[in-house]
Amino acid sequence: VEAVGEGVTELAVGDRVAYAGGPLGAYAETRNIDAGLLVRLPDAISFEQGAAMMMQGLTAQYLLRSTYPVQAGETVLVHAAAGGVGSIMVQWAKALGATVIGTVGSDAKADKVRALGCDHAIVYTREKFPERVREITGGVGVPVVYDSIGKDTFLDSLACLRRRGLMVSYGNATGPVPPFECALLMKMGSLYVTRPTLFDYIADRRELLERAGELFEVVAAGKVKIEIGQRFALREAAEAHRALEARLTTGSTVLLP
Numbered sequence: 001v002e003a004v005g006e007g008v009t010e011l012a013v014g015d016r017v018a019y020a021g022g023p024l025g026a027y028a029e030t031r032n033i034d035a036g037l038l039v040r041l042p043d044a045i046s047f048e049q050g051a052a053m054m055m056q057g058l059t060a061q062y063l064l065r066s067t068y069p070v071q072a073g074e075t076v077l078v079h080a081a082a083g084g085v086g087s088i089m090v091q092w093a094k095a096l097g098a099t100v101i102g103t104v105g106s107d108a109k110a111d112k113v114r115a116l117g118c119d120h121a122i123v124y125t126r127e128k129f130p131e132r133v134r135e136i137t138g139g140v141g142v143p144v145v146y147d148s149i150g151k152d153t154f155l156d157s158l159a160c161l162r163r164r165g166l167m168v169s170y171g172n173a174t175g176p177v178p179p180f181e182c183a184l185l186m187k188m189g190s191l192y193v194t195r196p197t198l199f200d201y202i203a204d205r206r207e208l209l210e211r212a213g214e215l216f217e218v219v220a221a222g223k224v225k226i227e228i229g230q231r232f233a234l235r236e237a238a239e240a241h242r243a244l245e246a247r248l249t250t251g252s253t254v255l256l257p
Helices: 047-067 084-095 107-116 129-136 154-158 183-187 205-220 234-245
Strands: 075-078 099-104 120-123 142-147 161-169 192-194 228-233 252-256
Touching (some): 075 129, 120 129, 129 154, 142 154
Parallel strands (some): 075 099, 075 142, 161 192, 228 252
């Protein structure tokens, strides 16, 4: 923090801070931002970690702790398990005592997520993940699917769920989920579908601070390691986007001034 406006009492010049979301403008060396969006970084968290973990880490927190509160002994399916959010979710779900099934696009990414604690890595480019999930769960299915892929995996994700399971569609990397008949959910086992977004889970400042505090705790304790897979100079932002679009990245990507 270089300066604070009138009436700002929670933050002071010199504080190390981070944020997730807010108005556009993060691709800059300095910026003005609403103090209500900021959280202090603990000493144990570096600036690079803060940049890499806030959006993905808070997303993982609300998905695992609120949208569907994962319990020890449950089996969950995480799509894009090697990505920024997915890699955090794998580790955090394991810390909660869950068995984790993760989908990835290559053998290299399968090795990566296994190293993070993923119990069953499915390479979706050559395996039919609904069949593998049923095989792993003894035909029962999982109570929850966390899906950031969108239209390409939606129906197959529903096929992975047990009766009354919850489909959490929190992203659309391959495009938005097309319209479907609600009766389909009944036919497939009285399923539930939700389409959450982080900002509805941190709109209240008290909630933001609680969620960020829990995220900082699991990272500082070593239960979740924040992988910075790529670093680009700020002037190379376009190249960073090209790498993301080509699905050439793993973990988080940070831009450095």
